[in-house]
Amino acid sequence: xxxxxxxRPGRLPAFDTPARTYPxxxxxxxxxxxxxxxxxxxxxxxxxxxxxxxAIINLRQPKFASLFDEEVPTPxxxxxxxxxxxxSMIGGNTHHAYGLxxxxxxxxxxxxxxxxxxxxxxxxxxxxxxxxxxRVSLARHCTAISALKxxxxxxxxxxxxxxxxxxxxxxxxxxxxFGERAQYGLAPVSLRLKLFNLQNRVFRSHCEELxxxxxxxxxxxxxxxxxxxxxxxxxxxxxxxxDYGHLLVPRILETNHGA
Amino acid sequence: MxxxxxxxxxxxxQFWDQxxxxxxxxxxxxxxxxxxxxxxxxxxxxxxxxFAQTLAHALKRSGFNLLVTxxxxxxxxxxxxxxxHYGLFSARYGNIYTTRQLKQLLQRAYGLxxxxxxxxxxxxxxxxxxxxxxxxxxxxxxxxxxxxxxxxxxxxVRQAVEQLSLFVFTLGLTEAWVDRxxxxxxxxxxxxxxxxxxxxxxxxxxxxxxxxxxxxQWSLDFIRAKNPAxxxxxxxSPVQIKATYEKRHVSVASSYSKSLLRVAADAVSxxxxxxxxxxxxxxxxxxxxxxxxxxxxxxxxxxDVVRHVISIFMKHYAGIELPKPANAAAAARKGRxxxxxxxxxxxxxxxxTRGDKHLKEMxxxxxxxxxxxxxxxH
Numbered sequence: 001x002x003x004x005x006x007x008r009p010g011r012l013p014a015f016d017t018p019a020r021t022y023p024x025x026x027x028x029x030x031x032x033x034x035x036x037x038x039x040x041x042x043x044x045x046x047x048x049x050x051x052x053x054x055a056i057i058n059l060r061q062p063k064f065a066s067l068f069d070e071e072v073p074t075p076x077x078x079x080x081x082x083x084x085x086x087x088s089m090i091g092g093n094t095h096h097a098y099g100l101x102x103x104x105x106x107x108x109x110x111x112x113x114x115x116x117x118x119x120x121x122x123x124x125x126x127x128x129x130x131x132x133x134x135r136v137s138l139a140r141h142c143t144a145i146s147a148l149k150x151x152x153x154x155x156x157x158x159x160x161x162x163x164x165x166x167x168x169x170x171x172x173x174x175x176x177x178f179g180e181r182a183q184y185g186l187a188p189v190s191l192r193l194k195l196f197n198l199q200n201r202v203f204r205s206h207c208e209e210l211x212x213x214x215x216x217x218x219x220x221x222x223x224x225x226x227x228x229x230x231x232x233x234x235x236x237x238x239x240x241x242x243d244y245g246h247l248l249v250p251r252i253l254e255t256n257h258g259a
Numbered sequence: 260m261x262x263x264x265x266x267x268x269x270x271x272x273q274f275w276d277q278x279x280x281x282x283x284x285x286x287x288x289x290x291x292x293x294x295x296x297x298x299x300x301x302x303x304x305x306x307x308x309x310f311a312q313t314l315a316h317a318l319k320r321s322g323f324n325l326l327v328t329x330x331x332x333x334x335x336x337x338x339x340x341x342x343x344h345y346g347l348f349s350a351r352y353g354n355i356y357t358t359r360q361l362k363q364l365l366q367r368a369y370g371l372x373x374x375x376x377x378x379x380x381x382x383x384x385x386x387x388x389x390x391x392x393x394x395x396x397x398x399x400x401x402x403x404x405x406x407x408x409x410x411x412x413x414x415x416v417r418q419a420v421e422q423l424s425l426f427v428f429t430l431g432l433t434e435a436w437v438d439r440x441x442x443x444x445x446x447x448x449x450x451x452x453x454x455x456x457x458x459x460x461x462x463x464x465x466x467x468x469x470x471x472x473x474x475x476q477w478s479l480d481f482i483r484a485k486n487p488a489x490x491x492x493x494x495x496s497p498v499q500i501k502a503t504y505e506k507r508h509v510s511v512a513s514s515y516s517k518s519l520l521r522v523a524a525d526a527v528s529x530x531x532x533x534x535x536x537x538x539x540x541x542x543x544x545x546x547x548x549x550x551x552x553x554x555x556x557x558x559x560x561x562x563d564v565v566r567h568v569i570s571i572f573m574k575h576y577a578g579i580e581l582p583k584p585a586n587a588a589a590a591a592r593k594g595r596x597x598x599x600x601x602x603x604x605x606x607x608x609x610x611x612t613r614g615d616k617h618l619k620e621m622x623x624x625x626x627x628x629x630x631x632x633x634x635x636x637h
Contacts, residue, residue, distance in 0.1 A: 098334070107332050115403035123332045124407045127400040128385075132339050 029055040030256040032081045034073060034148055035089025036060055037239060038161050042089070042252065045245025053253060055081060059090070059144070072144045078151040085255035086152045088212075091141030091203065092161025094134070095195040096238045100168070102184035111194040118188035134198050142206045149210045157255050158207045159215045159248065160200050162240035164192040166227035171237045193226055218247040278547075285551040286567045289538045290575045295490050297576045301424035302326035304349040308356050308431025310496035310560065312347050314539070317569040318427075321581070325349065326423055329415035343395045349423075350415035353391035356432040357466060358474035358523070359444045364390070365481050368416040374443035378405055379454030387453035389445050398453065420485050427537075430475075430520040431496040433466045434504060434512070448504075463504045465516075471523040479531060491534040492576075493524040497543035499558045517544075539568045 033039055033056045043056050057064050059071045067077040107123045109130045117124065149156045166189055175182035207214050221232040221244050232244040262268055271277040272291055279288070297303070303323050305315040319325040329350040331340055344351045355361050366372035367390070374390070378399075381387040385398035386405050391412075392398075399405035436448040439462050448463075450456035466474075475493075482489050495517060503512035521540060528536040543552045543560050552564040570581040 103332075103334065105333055107334065110401065110404040110407055112400050115401065117407070124411055125332050125334070126343070126395060126408045127404045128395045128397050129331075129335055129339065129343050132343070132396070133334055133336065136336060136339070 027055050027081045029053060029081075030084045031055070031087060031252055032083035032085075032152075033057065033087040033089060033252065034059060034077070035087075035159075036092065038089045038092045038159075041162070041234070041240040041242060041245035042248055043245065044242035045247070045249055047246075047249075050249055050253070053256070054249075055083070057081075071140070073148045073151055075151060077148075083152070083256075084154050086148065086154060086156040087215075087252055087255060088145050088148050088156060088158045089161075090144045090148065090158075091138060092199075093238055094137050094141075095161075095164070095192070095199040097137070098134075099187040099192050099195040100164075100171075100238065101178065101182050102187050104184055106184070108188075108191050109194065111197060113197060114190060114194055116190065118191055130198060131201065134195075134202050138199065138202050138206075142202070145203075145206060145212070146210060149212055155213070155255060156210075157213050157215055158203060159252075160203060160217060161196075162217055162232070162244055163196050163222060163226055163228050164189065165230070165233040165237055166223060166225065167230065168237040176236075189225065189227065196226075215248075215251050218244070218251070221247055285548040285564065287542065287545075287547050288571050288574070289541050289545070290571055293575045294535050295533050295576075296578065297323075297425055297490070299577055299579075300324050302422055303425045303427060304419045304423040305427045305429070306348055306352065306355045306361065307427075307429025307494070308354050308496040308498065310431065310494075310498050310539075311427070311429035312354065313560065313565050314427065314429060314494070314569070315348055317565050318572070321569050321573055322579075323573075323577075326419060328418035328422065329412060344391075349419040351391065351394050351412050352416065353394050354431070354446055355428075356446055357435045357444060358430065358471050358478065359435065359437075359466060360390075360446060361428065361478045362474040362481075363444055364416060365420070365478055368413040368420070369481075372443075374438065375441050376438050376443055376445075376454075378402055379449065381453040389443075389449075389454060392445075392447050392452040392454075420482055423482075423486060423489055425490045425492065426482060427492045427494065428475075428478075429494045429496050430471070430524055431498070432500060433471060433516040433519055434500070435464055435466065436461050437464050465505060468519055468523060471519060472526050475523060475527045476530070479527065479534065489533075491528075491531070492537045493528055493534065494537050495520045495524055495540040497540045497552075497560055501558075537572060539572075542568050542571065 029052065031054045033042060033054060035057075036059060039056050039058050042054075046054060057067065057077070059068050059073070067080060068074060105123060106120060107125050108117045109125045109127055110117070111127060145158060168186060171178060172182055172186065204214055217228075221229055221240070223229050228240060228244070232240050232247075234241045266273075270291075271279060272289075299322050301324060303318060304326050305311050305318065307314075315325055325346075326349050327346050329345070331343070331345040335343070335345070340346055344353060352364055355364060363372055363374075367374070376389045378386045379389050379392065381392070381398040383397045385400055386402060387398040388394060388405055388409060399408060435444045435446075437444045439460055444464075445461075448456065449461050479491060482491075497517075500509065500513040500516055503509050505512045517540070524536050528534045542548065543564060548564075552561055553559065554561055573579045573581055
């Protein structure tokens with residue numbers, strides 16, 4: 001079992017800048033990234049030279065509260081930033097909520113990319129029901145993405161979250177914040193991947209409606225099954241690390257057409 | 260001394276002018292006797308047409324133990340369940356309009372019949388189950404998804420058959436579409452909610468009396484063979500048919516269909532022990548109801564009338580008296596004192612449908628999905 005490590009040198013403390021009062025003079029970094037916890041991988045993956053080009057806003061941070069209304073971007077965000085490209089990293093961990101650990105009533109579903117079902121006694125949920133549920137779960141994120149898109153006239157992109165980490169058995173020994181939720185064991189990898197793809201389906205579909213291009217997880221960070229390679233995994237078992245973020249940065253900067 | 264003629268001394272309910280129903284306005288009670296009782300905790304399975312959905316919902320709200328064997332996974336939130344047909348019936352079979360459909364569902368559940376037609380392409384490009392084409396929005400993502408769902412579903416049907424104490428079946432239609440190759444009967448014509456209409460493969464059928472009775476009797480016998488203690492209540496849907504393929508006026512086709520089903524239900528109930536005909540059809544369609552039992556579309560049944568039907572069911576089978584609908588007495592008085600189509604009648608009807616909170620809630624709750632609604636002329 002390999003416990004994933006985040007060992008990128010020069011890792012920054014998480015969002016330690018002092019609280020700001022907006023509006024103030026617009027921040028003129030070429031690329032603005034708005035999202036939740038997955039922004040941390042990018043933040044920690046930036047080289048010293050890259051940092052001046054990218055502003056990162058974690059919508060969960062209290063110091064940015066004046067730019068959001070219950071995590072939905074408001075016009076204050078557009079007044080505070082004048083980027084040439086905007087990246088949404090909104091949402092992305094809902095698939096873990098569904099299936100990092102086994103549900104007390106284990107389940108599985110047939111997915112378009114994988115019809116095989118995991119072993120054991122499971123309730124088989126129709127794909128349409130799973131998709132409907134995922135849409136419900138992601139509705140607030142989709143609302144936030146729509147709001148972000150509407151605020152900026154420059155191109156707005158969505159970065160899909162990193163995929164599940166295949167081997168997270170260490171979470172059973174050290175469940176940490178997951179506590180009793182880990183008591184039923186880990187969900188099968190096949191189910192976790194299906195849930196990840198289901199989540200992406202909803203985001204892709206929503207972004208397509210909005211005319212927003214989607215940036216996929218870097219292929220070099222994935223194993224043959226589509227899981228996140230251990231060297232790109234954060235120790236918490238649900239996020240990617242700075243090396244993964246570092247892989248994303250060139251793609252992010254491309255959204256600014258080389259700025 | 261012998262009576263002057265055979266009708267002397269018969270009970271009031273056998274005379275139109277004396278039957279107690281005429282006092283109750285639209286809410287009359289035509290049930291004279293039942294052949295068994297039901298405890299509220301006895302598992303009840305319902306199946307049939309759209310009206311069966313309505314009955315199932317009302318039975319559940321009234322405290323009956325509606326057996327649900329195809330349960331949703333706890334992940335699914337309540338507001339998704341109706342769209343995906345969880346809990347509307349005991350299993351997700353959708354509406355079963357014809358007695359042949361019921362027979363074939365039982366046969367399929369127990370491996371006695373495997374229809375050739377297994378999947379249709381739906382409007383969204385996903386697949387639909389030809390035997391429950393609207394069981395969930397969009398259908399199934401692929402054949403494996405459909406097949407797994409069908410396995411789960413048919414297992415739930417078997418469970419329902421073997422665990423039920425009472426089976427309530429509502430006969431809805433005589434018209435249907437069948438596969439010419441093996442006689443598989445579909446709840447909706449191919450092309451309406453999936454599939455492609457192909458005259459060479461599919462045929463229209465209007466089941467005759469003998470077929471309806473034979474299929475219903477087969478189903479009853481089959482369920483009893485699996486579950487000897489089972490009791491049966493047969494009803495006929497008072498919901499008029501949405502469309503007919505017969506070259507005749509839809510009202511004539513509807514009358515024919517309902518008449519045939521009504522007689523068939525009677526024939527089967529008379530021929531079997533612990534099998535009653537329950538006259539919800541009459542409670543809605545009889546002229547004793549003074550034409551006040553349908554909604555504005557003159558096809559679907561009003562919520563307060565459904566509630567009354569259930570109250571009569573509870574009274575006779577469970578021995579529980581529910582309060583009469585609030586406006587029953589007033590409606591009856593108005594009905595006697597004013598022209599049915601006059602202003603007073605209209606005002607009363609508006610009051611009946613507007614004021615009662617329960618009525619409003621029932622109306623919303625009874626907004627059931629009906630496959631037949633999908634049939635249009637285009």
